[in-house]
Amino acid sequence: MSEFQDQKKKMAKKIWGIAALVFFAVGGFLLMGITGRKTEISPEKASRPVKTMTLLAPEVTFRRIFPGKVIASKTAELSFRVSGPLVELPVKKGASIQQGSLIARIDPRDFRIQLTNAQSALSNASAQLDAMKAGARKEEISALSSKVSSAKARLSEAETDYQRMNRLFDEGVVAQVDLERAKTTYEVAKGELNTASQQLQEARSGARVEDIKAMEATIQGLKAQVEAAQSALKDTELRAPFNGIVAERYVDNYQSVQKNQTIISLxxxxxxEIIISVPEQDIMRIKTYRSPSFFASFEASPGKKYPLEFKEITTKADPQTQTYAATFSMPYPEDFIALPGMTTQIEIVGEGETKGTGDFLVPSIAVVPGEDTKHFVWIVDEKTMTVHKAEVSLLSYKDDMAIIRGGVNTGSRIVIAGVNYLVEGDSVTFFNSEE
Known part of the structure; x- marks a missing residue:
C-alpha cells in the first residue's frame, strides 16, 4: 500500500512540474507580446517660426553711431564722339580738374580740312543761287543776242545750201552723200539756233522756279555738312563737364582712340555721398523720431562734425546681414580731400516720441486687438520657447509704429510677424537675424 502511495506522489510531482513549465512558457510569451508591442506616440505640434524683437529701454534722446563709406555722388565715363590719334592728354589719375578744363585732344587737322571743303562748297552753291535769282547781266544778254544772230545766219546759209543740193540731186548732178551732208549741216544749225534762243530767253526772264528750289535744297544740305564738320572739329577736344577728380585714366597720349572709347573716369x-548699413530695429526707431540730425566725422579731420542730408534708404534688407543701406550726402569738404572708399562715422541723433519710462515703441503689426478695446502682444518665453499673451495699453500710432505701455518690460521679447497665427502656449522658433 505504501509503495502505491509513493508512486502516486511521484506522479503528482511530475504533473505539477509540467504545469509550472507550461505556466512560465505562456507567461513569458505574453510578456514578450506586451513588451514587444510598439508604443504609439501622439505627434507633437510643430514649432511655428516667428520674427521677434527685444524691447529696449525707452529713450527720450536717440543717438546711434554707424560706420560708413564715402562714395562719389556723380561719376562720368568720358569719351570722344570722333576717332583719331591723341595729341594732348594733360590729366593724370588723381588730379583735380575744374569744369571746362581740357582733358584730351585729338589731332584736328583732318577735321579742319573737312570743314574748309564743306564751307567752300556752300559758298559756291550760294553764289549760283544768287545769280539764278538776279538773272543775267546786260553784257551776258548782249552776248547771247549776238549768239542768236550768228545762229540764224548759219541756219539761213545751211537751209539755202540744203535746198540747192536737193535740186542738183534731182537733176542727177550731185551724189546722195552730198545731199545727206547738206541735210546734216542744216539740222545742226537749226539745233544751235534753238539752244541759243532758249539761253537768251532764260537770261532775260531769269532761272526757272524749280531750278531755284533745287539749288536751295542743295544749299540746305551743304549747310548741314558745314555744321557737322564744325561739330566734329569741336569734338576733337574733350573737356570736363563738372569739377571733379580723375578716378582713372584708360589711355596714353599719342594713342589712336575710337569714338565712345572711355578716356577717363571723372x-x-x-x-x-556716404552709405551706412542700419539694422531693422534702428530703422524702426529712426522713422518715429522727431527731426533727426545726421553728422559725419572723418579721421582726416579729427574733432570736427559735418552735417549731412538724408537722401534715401533701401526698402529691401541685405540677405546676409539683414541690414538696410542708407545714403547721406554733404558738400565736398574744403579742409581735406575726401575720396571714394574712405571710411567715416555717421552719428544719428533724434528726439523720441515716447515720454513715460514704461513706454515702448513697437511695430504696429505686433499689437493684436483683443476683446472690447483691449490690446495685447505675444511675449516669447525663451526658456520654454513658447508664447503668452500680455495685455498692453495702446497709446498712439505713428506711421507703421505704435507706442505701448504696461504688460511688457525692458528685455521682453515680443513677436512682430506672424502674430495672427499664434495661440496661447504655442511653441515657436526664431528666424530673424537677432538670434
Missing part, C-alpha cells in the same frame, strides 16, 4: 567734387 568723379564729382561738388558733393560726396
Amino acid at each position: 568723379q564729382n567734387l561738388e558733393r560726396i
